[in-house]
Amino acid sequence: MSVITFLDYFGVFVFAMSGVLAASEKQLDLFGGFIIAFVTALGGGTLRDLFLNIDISWIIDTTYIYTVIAGTAFALLFKKIAKHIRKTVYLFDSIGIGLFTILGVQKALALDVPIIVVIMFGVITATFGGVIRDILCNEIPLIFRKEIYATACIVGASIYVGLDYYGLNEITNIIISGSIILLIRIVAVVKKLSMPLINDRI
Amino acid sequence: MSVITFLDYFGVFVFAMSGVLAASEKQLDLFGGFIIAFVTALGGGTLRDLFLNIDISWIIDTTYIYTVIAGTAFALLFKKIAKHIRKTVYLFDSIGIGLFTILGVQKALALDVPIIVVIMFGVITATFGGVIRDILCNEIPLIFRKEIYATACIVGASIYVGLDYYGLNEITNIIISGSIILLIRIVAVVKKLSMPLINDRI
């Protein structure tokens, strides 16, 4: 298993855990919790695969499904630890986002679609799992309202595409682009930055 | 028309009826009612076909569409009878679920995907119509919160796959697996069983 594959599974595990914890605030049962974990972790990638008309990753590679089950079980069995991890180490989540962005960009790059579409698929892969989770939980998606989140993905995806165009090798590119996404997230959280609202008052 | 096909249309009719009755509590108009009936009856199968990248059943066979129209019309014209059927004979609904689970499993089995994916597609076919209905009606999906429902599908789908592996003929397998789903549902409703919640208190 390559480092990238390992990090991918790790991201799925963390997102699944984070999904279950979100679900636990909504009085869902075990099945509901698993579905929320599943869509949080794999919903963005599923949407990307549907749009790009390629085989859906978790149908081809069931390790994704088992990783979601493992993440769900871990979060339920060790709820206190999981909550602690989630609240204090938001870094995990941001690593996941960075990674998912780049994995989405790579899948789209391989298909020879226009650059703006490549960047969009990076963002979709990283953020639309959370969007579907929020819809299922009957909330307006968090990333439409708060925090620098999608913006970090857009910047990171653009840098990856640019460096790839100039022939930078994959691993170095992942480290640079991923770190930038992570850095933007850290600065945004520490400085409490957020995107301007498009509110109604004129 | 084979018995299986007839039962499939029957399931679509019952689910459509059940969808309209759910919609009637939400002050929807005729168009909204039809759409809710449609997604309740055919949403799970549509999602399955999209994920498996096969032709969508109601595009190939328009009998599905006409059956939804018939179920919608019946529920609106004979609202009292329809409500009576729905409230007292929840059995119809459970027969539909059992059947849809097995039809989903069969479609996935034909495509040579991993076993866990086959079982998931049984559950998706049977339950995600209701999930999309609840999302459109601005509710947290019922099956994420209440009753033994998805669990019955998981058990029934697993048994079907197992018996199919050991070479049991189709009809017998459908009767056995479908009956088990039905039985679990009946016991769950009579005994008011439900899945444990994953609530927040520690």
Add this chain to the structure above:
Amino acid sequence: MSVITFLDYFGVFVFAMSGVLAASEKQLDLFGGFIIAFVTALGGGTLRDLFLNIDISWIIDTTYIYTVIAGTAFALLFKKIAKHIRKTVYLFDSIGIGLFTILGVQKALALDVPIIVVIMFGVITATFGGVIRDILCNEIPLIFRKEIYATACIVGASIYVGLDYYGLNEITNIIISGSIILLIRIVAVVKKLSMPLINDRI
């Protein structure tokens, strides 16, 4: 660029603008506003392309994406003008609907699917962008509850299919069918017509 293509982009621009203005009532940020604009303008067509298993229009032709960006920017920069346009000239929206209906019908006709499916895809293309927008904004979809909207699309789509069957040339057919959709919308708005509700009282 043909007149039809121009009108298509124009429809996307108007729907994007309308989406952003809807989003601005929900305290969304810039990213959320763009996503809402995007799904309002291109969500119906995306669903149609997924269901018909054809390439998604905005992946093939990125002009759609840039048109959404332009519509979003226009609505935010000239909010007062955009609001004025939206409130007083609901005609723009209705022109968009008429056009999207016919474009959806044309795409489905080209694929040799049954007539009822062709009409459904006209309606889906024109209305499901708004449905997805409402779901993301945590509302029950407006067109399930109010106004003659989908009905106009159904009538217009049916007329287009009928006239096409009898060999009427494309441009004349678009003008006739599109005008009928527009006319139904105008009459419905002026006369405050709406579809009957399927409410609960018996």
